[in-house]
Amino acid sequence: MYKPGDEAVSRLDSRVASLRVRQPWGDHGHWFGQLDSIRLEAGRADAAQLIRSGDWGSAALRQPPSPGRTPMHAHAQGRALTVGYDADRWRADIGTTPLGFEFAGLAAGLDLKGRVGSADWGVSLAHRPVTGSLLSYGGQRDLFSGIRWGAVRRTSALLQFATTWRGLEPFAQLEWATYRGHEVLPNREQAAAMGVDWALSRGADHYLAVGPVLRLRAFDNNQNHYSVGHGGYYSPQRSTTVSVPVQAAMRGTDLSWVVRVAPSWSQSSTTSAPRFPTRADLQAQAAAQGQGTYGGSRGPGAGWALQSTWEYRMNAHWTTGFRVAAERSPDYAKEQVHLYLRWHEKPQRGPVPLWPSTVMPHAGV
Numbered sequence: 159m160y161k162p163g164d165e166a167v168s169r170l171d172s173r174v175a176s177l178r179v180r181q182p183w184g185d186h187g188h189w190f191g192q193l194d195s196i197r198l199e200a201g202r203a204d205a206a207q208l209i210r211s212g213d214w215g216s217a218a219l220r221q222p223p224s225p226g227r228t229p230m231h232a233h234a235q236g237r238a239l240t241v242g243y244d245a246d247r248w249r250a251d252i253g254t255t256p257l258g259f260e261f262a263g264l265a266a267g268l269d270l271k272g273r274v275g276s277a278d279w280g281v282s283l284a285h286r287p288v289t290g291s292l293l294s295y296g297g298q299r300d301l302f303s304g305i306r307w308g309a310v311r312r313t314s315a316l317l318q319f320a321t322t323w324r325g326l327e328p329f330a331q332l333e334w335a336t337y338r339g340h341e342v343l344p345n346r347e348q349a350a351a352m353g354v355d356w357a358l359s360r361g362a363d364h365y366l367a368v369g370p371v372l373r374l375r376a377f378d379n380n381q382n383h384y385s386v387g388h389g390g391y392y393s394p395q396r397s398t399t400v401s402v403p404v405q406a407a408m409r410g411t412d413l414s415w416v417v418r419v420a421p422s423w424s425q426s427s428t429t430s431a432p433r434f435p436t437r438a439d440l441q442a443q444a445a446a447q448g449q450g451t452y453g454g455s456r457g458p459g460a461g462w463a464l465q466s467t468w469e470y471r472m473n474a475h476w477t478t479g480f481r482v483a484a485e486r487s488p489d490y491a492k493e494q495v496h497l498y499l500r501w502h503e504k505p506q507r508g509p510v511p512l513w514p515s516t517v518m519p520h521a522g523v
Contacts, residue, residue: 259296
């Protein structure tokens with residue numbers, strides 16, 4: 159995954175190699191274990207660059223150092239282990255965030271789903287790292303003060319509902335989440351989504367659908383900065399997004415693919431935030447220098463998202479696939495590429511599944 163941004167601060171190049179084992183257990187489930195080797199690269203910057211930007215660590219309080227000081231290399235490397243069980247109506251996992259990062263801990267999740275009449279419901283509980291930046295994922299150590307901060311964990315509860323009505327598939331979601339990190343101001347999020355999928359064409363070997371989606375999000379405070387006390391993750395106080403996804407899927411005997419394109423329009427706002435919300439001593443110094451507050455923002459924007467997954471069965475035991483994804487908005491950009499190879503102990507016969515199942519890093523959100 160690649161996200162552009164300021165060197166050693168908001169930029170992120172994430173590379174993950176995963177090994178997953180999945181075996182039947184009981185009549186209707188599988189146990190699984192997964193090992194992820196993860197390297198995060200945010201780039202290099204010398205102390206003078208960080209001081210000029212003022213949005214990292216305690217750099218806003220410092221004076222430019224003498225030339226020639228060794229640049230900071232912002233990176234992290236570690237391994238995460240996960241084990242779990244996947245059944246027809248429930249799924250559970252527990253594991254670690256990457257061991258070797260500045261901070262490490264537990265990650266876990268529980269998913270339940272069921273059906274009442276023609277309606278489907280789902281409940282998901284999760285405790286995961288926030289993976290949008292090096293600071294939010296693994297944490298960092300301040301070059302100037304030695305303070306360690308970051309490593310934000312999101313604890314969430316998600317309710318989902320979907321049904322069918324006159325050829326349409328309406329759905330709704332409600333979610334509540336808390337965000338906590340080391341030396342980071344706690345935060346809360348409330349989110350809701352609703353939409354309708356309209357299947358233009360559906361068959362055993364193809365699917366084509368379109369439908370509008372409305373998403374609402376609200377955070378208690380603005381944590382979209384990288385100084386001590388901030389978490390380095392997107393957290394608008396109000397965000398409204400309308401998108402119109404178009405999704406197509408098709409399969410043959412040995413090949414299946416899915417493409418999803420979603421143009422969107424959004425209106426979001428962030429409030430002003432103290433520069434050092436968890437450290438009264440640093441905040442007092444920043445206020446005395448006239449740098450005590452980050453400004454807020456407000457405005458509309460257009461964006462788009464693209465995702466495509468392809469899977470090919472090479473023979474009865476081996477399957478390969480890849481997934482590409484990209485997002486664009488006025489203040490955000492991200493690209494992802496996943497390649498995977500899967501070995502099946504039991505020979506695979508007949509057409510491949512219509513919906514490819516990719517192997518994804520397991521620890522984060």
